[in-house]
Amino acid sequence: xxxxxxxxxxxxxxxxxxxxxxxxxxxxxxxxxxxxxxxxxxxxxxxxxxxxxxxxxxxxxxxxxxxxxxxxxxxxxxxxxxxxxxxxxxxxxxxxxxxxxxxxxxxxxxxxxxxxxxxxxxxxxxxxxxxxxxxxxxxxxxxxxxxxxxxxxxxxxxxxxxxxxxxxxxxxxxxxxxxxxxxxxxxxxxxxxxxxxxxxxxxxxxxxxxxxxxxxxxxxxxxxxxxxxxxxxxxxxxxxxxxxxxxxxxxxxxxxxxxxxxxxxxxxxxxxxxxxxxxxxxxxxxxxxxxxxxxxxxxxxxxxxxxxxxxxxxxxxxxxxxxxxxxxxxxxxxxxxxxxxxxxxxxxxxxxxxxxxxxxxxxxxxxxxxxxx
Amino acid sequence: xxxxxxxxxxxxxxxxxxxxxxxxxxxxxxxxxxxxxxxxxxxxxxxxxxxxxxxxxxxxxxxxxxxxxxxxxxxxxxxxxxxxxxxxxxxxxxxxxxxxxxxxxxxxxxxxxxxxxxxxxxxxxxxxxxxxxxxxxxxxxxxxxxxxxxxxxxxxxxxxxxxxxxxxxxxxxxxxxxxxxxxxxxxxxxxxxxxxxxxxxxxxxxxxxxxxxxxxxxxxxxxxxxxxxxxxxxxxxxxxxxxxxxxxxxxxxxxxxxxxxxxxxxxxxxxxxxxxxxxxxxxxxxxxxxxxxxxxxxxxxxxxxxxxxxxxxxxxxxxxxxxxxxxxxxxxxxxxxxxxxxxxxxxxxxxxxxxxxxxxxxxxxxxxxxxxxxxxxxxxxxxxx
Numbered sequence: 001x002x003x004x005x006x007x008x009x010x011x012x013x014x015x016x017x018x019x020x021x022x023x024x025x026x027x028x029x030x031x032x033x034x035x036x037x038x039x040x041x042x043x044x045x046x047x048x049x050x051x052x053x054x055x056x057x058x059x060x061x062x063x064x065x066x067x068x069x070x071x072x073x074x075x076x077x078x079x080x081x082x083x084x085x086x087x088x089x090x091x092x093x094x095x096x097x098x099x100x101x102x103x104x105x106x107x108x109x110x111x112x113x114x115x116x117x118x119x120x121x122x123x124x125x126x127x128x129x130x131x132x133x134x135x136x137x138x139x140x141x142x143x144x145x146x147x148x149x150x151x152x153x154x155x156x157x158x159x160x161x162x163x164x165x166x167x168x169x170x171x172x173x174x175x176x177x178x179x180x181x182x183x184x185x186x187x188x189x190x191x192x193x194x195x196x197x198x199x200x201x202x203x204x205x206x207x208x209x210x211x212x213x214x215x216x217x218x219x220x221x222x223x224x225x226x227x228x229x230x231x232x233x234x235x236x237x238x239x240x241x242x243x244x245x246x247x248x249x250x251x252x253x254x255x256x257x258x259x260x261x262x263x264x265x266x267x268x269x270x271x272x273x274x275x276x277x278x279x280x281x282x283x284x285x286x287x288x289x290x291x292x293x294x295x296x297x298x299x300x301x302x303x304x305x306x307x308x309x310x311x312x313x314x315x316x317x318x319x320x321x322x323x324x325x326x327x328x329x330x331x332x333x334x335x336x337x338x339x340x341x342x343x344x345x346x347x348x349x350x351x352x353x354x355x356x357x358x359x360x361x362x363x364x365x366x367x368x369x370x371x372x373x
Numbered sequence: 374x375x376x377x378x379x380x381x382x383x384x385x386x387x388x389x390x391x392x393x394x395x396x397x398x399x400x401x402x403x404x405x406x407x408x409x410x411x412x413x414x415x416x417x418x419x420x421x422x423x424x425x426x427x428x429x430x431x432x433x434x435x436x437x438x439x440x441x442x443x444x445x446x447x448x449x450x451x452x453x454x455x456x457x458x459x460x461x462x463x464x465x466x467x468x469x470x471x472x473x474x475x476x477x478x479x480x481x482x483x484x485x486x487x488x489x490x491x492x493x494x495x496x497x498x499x500x501x502x503x504x505x506x507x508x509x510x511x512x513x514x515x516x517x518x519x520x521x522x523x524x525x526x527x528x529x530x531x532x533x534x535x536x537x538x539x540x541x542x543x544x545x546x547x548x549x550x551x552x553x554x555x556x557x558x559x560x561x562x563x564x565x566x567x568x569x570x571x572x573x574x575x576x577x578x579x580x581x582x583x584x585x586x587x588x589x590x591x592x593x594x595x596x597x598x599x600x601x602x603x604x605x606x607x608x609x610x611x612x613x614x615x616x617x618x619x620x621x622x623x624x625x626x627x628x629x630x631x632x633x634x635x636x637x638x639x640x641x642x643x644x645x646x647x648x649x650x651x652x653x654x655x656x657x658x659x660x661x662x663x664x665x666x667x668x669x670x671x672x673x674x675x676x677x678x679x680x681x682x683x684x685x686x687x688x689x690x691x692x693x694x695x696x697x698x699x700x701x702x703x704x705x706x707x708x709x710x711x712x713x714x715x716x717x718x719x720x721x722x723x724x725x726x727x728x729x730x731x732x733x734x735x736x737x738x739x740x741x742x743x744x745x746x747x748x749x750x751x752x753x754x755x756x757x758x
Contacts, residue, residue, distance in 0.1 A: 047596050054588035183609040185639040192620055208645075211595065211622040219620040292585040293616045293642075294609065302583050337589035342580045343551060345589075 022358040029355055040339045046214045051338040052331065057222045057291060059330020060229035064284035065307035066314070066322040067236065068277030074253045074317035075273050077155060078147065081162040084304015085169035086139055086278045090131040090285030091295045092179050095186055097127050104189035120190045127189050128228060128286050135282030136275035143274040148267065173297035186293040189286075193220045225287045232283055233323060236276070240319065249273055253317070306333075306349065313353050315366025324364060328352065402445045403438070403706045405430065405696065406465035408476030408486060413452035418478045418685055422500060423448060425682065425689030426475055428671055429697070439700050451477050451486075458482035462489050472496065472709050473700070475692050478685065480504030487519040494518060494709045496699075496716065500692035501685055508734040518713050520734045522692035522725070526555055529630040529649040530562025530605065532740040532756045536647065537601045537628060538570040539756075545572055546599035546625060548590060548614070550606055551579035559605035559630045567603075575599050587614050591621040599625045607632040608639075615642030634684075634743075643745045647753065651684045652725040653741040655752030664690065664724045691723035726755065 015021060041048045065087055072080045097103040104127050107119035114122075146165050150158045174181045194205040198215040211217050240246040251259045252269045260266050288303060289295050306329055314325025329349050336348035356364060407426050409419035430446050438444055447469045449461035458477050465471040466489070474490060474497045477483040483502035487510075490497045498520040499507055508519050537545060545567055549560035564574050576597045578590045591614070594602055602625035604614055611633055618627070619642075627646035634650050654665055668686065669679025682690075699716035700706050720729045726739035739757040743750050 044596070047592060050592050050596075051589055054586075054592060057588065058586050182637065183612070185612050185637070185642070188616075194620065194622055196622075205622060207619065208624060210598070210624040217595070217622045221620055291617075291620075292587075292613055293639075294585070294613050299585070302585075334586070334589045338593065342578055342584070342590060 019359065026355050026359050036339060037335065040335075046216060050216055051334055053216065053218060053222060054338075055331035055334035056327065057225050057330075058334060059327035060225050061284050061288045061291065062303065062307045062310050062330050063323045063326035064229055064232060064280045064287070065303060066311040066326045067233075067319065068281045069308050069311040070314070070316050070319060070322040071249075071273050071277045073311070075249065076147070076151075076158075076270055078158050078162065079308070080274075080277075081159070081304075082142060082165035082169060083277065083281055084300035084302075084307070085166050085173070086135050086142075086300070087281040087285045087288070087304060088173065088295070088297065088300030089138055089169065090135045090278075090282030091186070091289040091299065092173070092285075093134045093282070094127045094131045094189075094286040094289065095184065095295050097130055098189050099187045103127055103130065124189045124224060125228075128283050131282035131286045132279035133282075135278040135285070139274045139278030139281075140271055143271050147274075148270075151267075170297055170301070179295075179297050181297060183294055183296045186289045186295050188221075188290050188293055190220065190224075194218070195220075221291050225291060228283065228287060232280060236280070237319065239276070245269070245272060309350065309353050313356055313363055315360075315363030318363070318365035318367070321363055321365030402443045403440075403700065404445045404447055404469060404471045404473070405693070406462075406469065406471035406474040406476070407446060407448045408451040408458060408461055408465070408474060408482070409448065410453035410478055410482070411448070411450040413450075413454060413457070415453050415479070418453065418501075419450070421683055421685035422476070422478055422689040424668075424672060425500070425686035425691075426693045428667055429690045429693035432667075433694075433697050439697050440704070440706060442706065444697065447471055451482050453477070453479040453482055455482055455485045459485050459489060462486045466490070466493055466495055472706070473696055473712070474498075475500065475689065475696060477502065480507055483507045483521075487516050491516050491518045496520075496696065496709050496713050498522060498692045498696050498716075500688040505733070505735075515733050518709065520695075520713075520716055520730065520736075522688050522695060522723070522728070522736060523651060524738060524740060525735050526558040526630075527562035528735070528758070529740060530559040530564075530603075531566040531758060532649045532742070533559075533603065533605075533628050533630070533647070534563050534566035534570055534572070535758075536649075536742050536754075536756050537567060537603075537626075538572055540626075542600040542626070543572055544575045544597070544599045545601035545603055546576040546578075546594045546597055547574055547603045548578050548580065548594075548606075549604075550582050550610070552581055553606070555630075555632065556606045560603065563603050563605065582610070585613060587617050588621060591618050591623050594618070594625060595621050595623045601625055602627045603629070605630040605632065608635040608637055611646075612637075612639040612642045615639065615644075615646070631684075638745075638750075640745050640748045640750070644748070645745065647742055647744045649740045649756075650743055651741065652687050653743055653752040654681050655743075656741060656755060657752075658755070660722060661724055687724050691725050691728070694723060695719065695721055695728065727757070 068083050069080060072078055104123035107114055107122040142165055146161050147158055150161055173179045194217050195202050196205050196211050196215045196217055205211055240249060248264045248269050251264060252266050256266055307326065310325035310329040311322050313328060314321025332349045332352050333345045337345040340348060407423060409422045410416060411419040430444050433439060433444055447465060449465050451458035451461040465474060472495050474495055476499060477486055478501050480502040483499045484506050487497060487507055496518050500522045502521055503523055503525050505525055507521055509515055547560050547564055549556040567574060576593060576599060604611060604627055611629060615627060627643060629648040631650045633648040668682040672680045674680045698721050699719055700712050702719060703711040703715035705711055717730050728736045728738045731737050737758050739755040741755055742753045744753040
């Protein structure tokens with residue numbers, strides 16, 4: 001027998017073909033990370049839980065932005081780089097609504113009898129809705145002006161256009177006639193309340209008082225972010241799964257020509273997809289600015305990039321993937337800031353992306369053969 | 374064309390003969406050059422500086438000048454930039470025969486000017502350049518003829534450490550932007566001085582200027598139970614950190630440096646905090662009150678109200694006064710070496726504090742501590758080193 005025509009592949013070939021190196025590296029990193037997290041957890045369980053809550057607060061905001069990337073990509077295969085700037089516009093719309101018009105306090109003025117928490121909640125939801133509608137309208141306009149004429153152009157043209165739109169929104173926003181070039185302090189739509197969670201129950205924390213040892217602090221900001229994000233995620237899921245438009249969206253994502261033959265208004269559906277994605281970014285803008293109360297014209301770049309990474313990590317085109325990817329990125333950032341070092345937070349988050357893509361090039365939930373919205 | 378050129382050239386030649394002659398009364402007046410950015414990126418800095426200098430010169434002249442001689446101010450536009458500043462300095466020294474220079478405002482312009490004036494034995498005092506390279510050359514030697522009227526960045530860290538220790542605080546947490554020399558300098562100086570004063574730095578965290586989510590660090594701050602959170606960054610970071618600190622149950626008193634000094638500082642987020650600054654109009658020392666009165670009488674705002682001098686005007690006023698006081702102390706305006714020596718050994722009270730110079734020609738003087746209380750920035754106390 002000649003060794004050259006042996007059917008049995010060499011060990012080296014097997015390693016390369018089955019990506020053993022990448023996989024074992026990933027496993028090693030995962031074990032290392034788990035070990036580090038366990039040590040940190042055992043060293044201080046409450047502070048660890050506190051950091052996890054911080055991570056969720058960030059992760060849910062990323063999730064809302066990531067959904068816009070993933071939905072648009074799922075349908076038109078376009079990475080909409082202007083998405084982060086739509087998020088910025090959403091934050092500014094809510095800033096003006098709150099600071100100049102006091103929109104967040106309208107229930108208290110119109111219906112003074114309401115309990116405080118209810119009128120606050122209605123006020124916040126109004127502000128969020130206003131931002132969502134404004135962003136949806138903005139994205140609809142952008143799509144019609146900048147992307148639709150390029151529907152049949154090479155994909156790179158649309159990508160470059162998206163980058164152009166992104167720069168336009170940033171630097172138009174920086175003009176004094178728009179938002180101006182300065183950092184603006186964001187007025188939160190509600191007063192911050194902190195609650196202390198301990199074994200003996202939940203109590204509100206007086207401002208300026210240090211929390212007792214071994215307790216968790218959760219603020220109404222985190223609660224608003226998590227509740228509003230979850231609400232929007234469920235609504236989106238319902239919309240995509242159950243409604244006619246949602247079904248048409250999924251059909252368009254599978255196969256555009258056939259959908260058109262079946263009588264679906266593909267262009268209309270694409271516009272709706274942009275609008276829905278942008279509406280989520282608008283909501284994210286309000287929540288992000290509430291958590292980190294400062295708005296400025298370039299605020300969308302970094303969160304937009306992180307959310308894009310989250311969408312790719314989760315598998316771009318997949319809605320649950322965007323959520324899972326965003327939560328992973330949020331937690332990775334906060335936990336590495338807490339237990340490794342703050343300047344490393346982005347490095348760690350992006351390394352996770354690289355490692356996952358080494359093993360699953362389409363992301364965690366990505367399906368190489370049939371991507372869907 | 375050539376005719377016009379000829380006329381200009383001949384005018385220049387004639388001027389070069391006449392000008393030294395009319396400025397030549399070296400015995401009757403003392404000339405002081407001012408290098409200030411009156412055009413370029415930061416013309417407001419130049420205007421403020423010139424106003425401070427002019428008030429000081431007028432005051433001395435009204436009193437009869439220095440050593441019986443009137444003071445003559447020669448202003449040159451140095452544009453806060455190296456090349457124009459060098460040209461302006463050369464013009465002042467070679468053409469106007471100036472031997473005393475106040476300026477420049479910006480460190481990037483003051484350093485090249487310092488390179489020129491020292492070999493020519495011209496005394497230079499910069500009102501506001503904070504870079505350590507202004508008074509010290511590349512080899513670490515003090516430039517003999519260059520001084521400054523402002524304290525350098527790390528000094529503010531020392532002042533706040535002293536203030537914190539004076540308030541009885543024992544533990545501090547330090548946060549700084551690792552990519553910004555200003556915040557690194559203040560943070561390091563604070564840590565060193567606070568430890569020397571018996572305090573303990575219980576935690577130290579860095580971030581980058583793109584960060585907006587400080588929750589992880591602030592959770593650590595809350596957990597460390599530090600009494601002071603030292604955050605020597607600019608107001609935009611302070612606004613973000615201050616607001617988030619309150620969400621994370623941080624009760625530490627926030628402290629910082631002159632980067633906080635902005636009308637855009639969010640007084641709600643910074644409530645209860647303290648920061649150091651060069652001077653504060655709320656200081657009640659008589660010299661400050663008098664300075665406010667003098668400046669307000671000389672300069673009115675658009676509504677005709679007396680204007681409040683900013684730090685630039687104040688430091689320019691102090692720098693000019695220091696220089697003239699040094700000339701008076703030296704007893705001569707002709708021997709600049711003696712004037713420089715007199716300046717190095719001076720102890721003099723200015724609006725921004727009692728000033729003496731350390732061996733690097735940096736002033737040792739008090740800094741103003743300003744507190745954010747009830748939504749307003751209020752002068753708290755003046756801290757001497």
